[in-house]
Amino acid sequence: MPDVTSPLSSRAPRRIVVMGNSGAGKSFLAQALATQLALPVIDLDDIFWLDASYTTKRPGDQVWAAIDGLREQDRWVVEGVYGSMVERLLDRADLLIWVALPWAECSRSLVERELTRHPHRSPEMEKSFEALMVYAAAYDQRTNDISRQGHQRLFDLFTGMKRVFESRAQVDAFLARFEPPSRLLVH
Numbered sequence: 001m002p003d004v005t006s007p008l009s010s011r012a013p014r015r016i017v018v019m020g021n022s023g024a025g026k027s028f029l030a031q032a033l034a035t036q037l038a039l040p041v042i043d044l045d046d047i048f049w050l051d052a053s054y055t056t057k058r059p060g061d062q063v064w065a066a067i068d069g070l071r072e073q074d075r076w077v078v079e080g081v082y083g084s085m086v087e088r089l090l091d092r093a094d095l096l097i098w099v100a101l102p103w104a105e106c107s108r109s110l111v112e113r114e115l116t117r118h119p120h121r122s123p124e125m126e127k128s129f130e131a132l133m134v135y136a137a138a139y140d141q142r143t144n145d146i147s148r149q150g151h152q153r154l155f156d157l158f159t160g161m162k163r164v165f166e167s168r169a170q171v172d173a174f175l176a177r178f179e180p181p182s183r184l185l186v187h
Contacts, residue, residue, distance in 0.1 A: 012037060013094035013161065018079040019086050019151050020099030022136035023106035023113070025171060029099060030079035032175050037077075042070060044080025054128065064088075083145025083154055090154065096162040098155045099171065100148065106136060 016039070018030045027043065034041040047066045050056040058066075067088050070076065078089055090096065114121075114129050121129065140148050155162060165171045 014039065014075045015073075015089075015093050016077045016095045016097065017086055017089055017093045018077065018097045018099060019081065019083070019154065020101065021103070021106050021139040021148070022081060022132060023108075023110035024099040024101045025109065025168065026079040026081075026099055029097065029171055029175070030077045034077045036175075039075050039077050042076055042078045044078060044082050044085050047085070048080075048082060054132075081146050083147075083150040087145070087154055090158055090160075093158070093160060096155065096158045096160065098151055098162070098164045100151070100164050100166050101168070102166075103137060103140060105168065106139070107133070110136060 014037075016030075016033055016037075018026045018033070020026050030041050030043075033039070045054065047063055047070075048058060050058050063085070067085055070078065071089055071092050078086070080086065110129075110133060118125055118129075139146075143149050145154075155164060163174065165174065
C-alpha cells in the first residue's frame with residue numbers, strides 16, 4: 001500500500017474522508033491533515049444542520065445538492081458521522097480514515113470539549129449536550145448508517161487506501177509521520 005503520509009509524494013491524497021463517532025477526534029484529525037496537505041476542510045455537520053445550534057436540519061434536497069457539489073471538487077478533507085453522506089463521496093475519495101475509538105474515550109472528549117467551549121452553559125445548552133451524549137453513546141448499539149456497524153460496512157466496501165484508528169496513540173503516530181508542507185522560499 002502506498003505511503004499516504006508523505007505530502008510531497010505524487011500519491012499524496014487530495015480527497016480524504018474521516019468518519020467516526022461524535023467525540024472520536026474527527027475534526028482534530030481532519031484539520032491536522034488539511035494543514036499538512038494544504039486542503040480545505042468540510043465538516044458534514046455544516047451541511048446537515050442549518051446552523052451551529054444543531055437543532056434544525058437542512059432540507060434533504062439541499063444536503064444532497066451540497067454533497068454532489070462537493071463530489072465535483074478536486075481537493076478536500078471531509079469529516080463527519082453521517083454514513084449516507086460519506087458513502088456518496090467514497091467513489092471520489094483517495095483515502096478513507098475511520099476513527100473507531102471506544103465510547104469511553106469519545107465520552108471523555110465530548111465532556112472536555114463542552115467544558116472548554118461552554119464553561120457556563122444555559123439550561124438549553126445543557127439539554128442539547130445531554131441529547132448529544134445519549135446519541136453518541138448509542139453508536140455501538142445502532143445499526144443504521146451513523147453507527148459502528150454502518151461505518152464498518154463503509155470501511156469494508158471501500159477499495160481505496162484506508163486506515164482505521166482505535167486509539168489516540170494510533171492517530172498521533174499517523175500524524176507524526178507527515179512532513180510539514182513545503183514552502184516556497186522568497187528572496
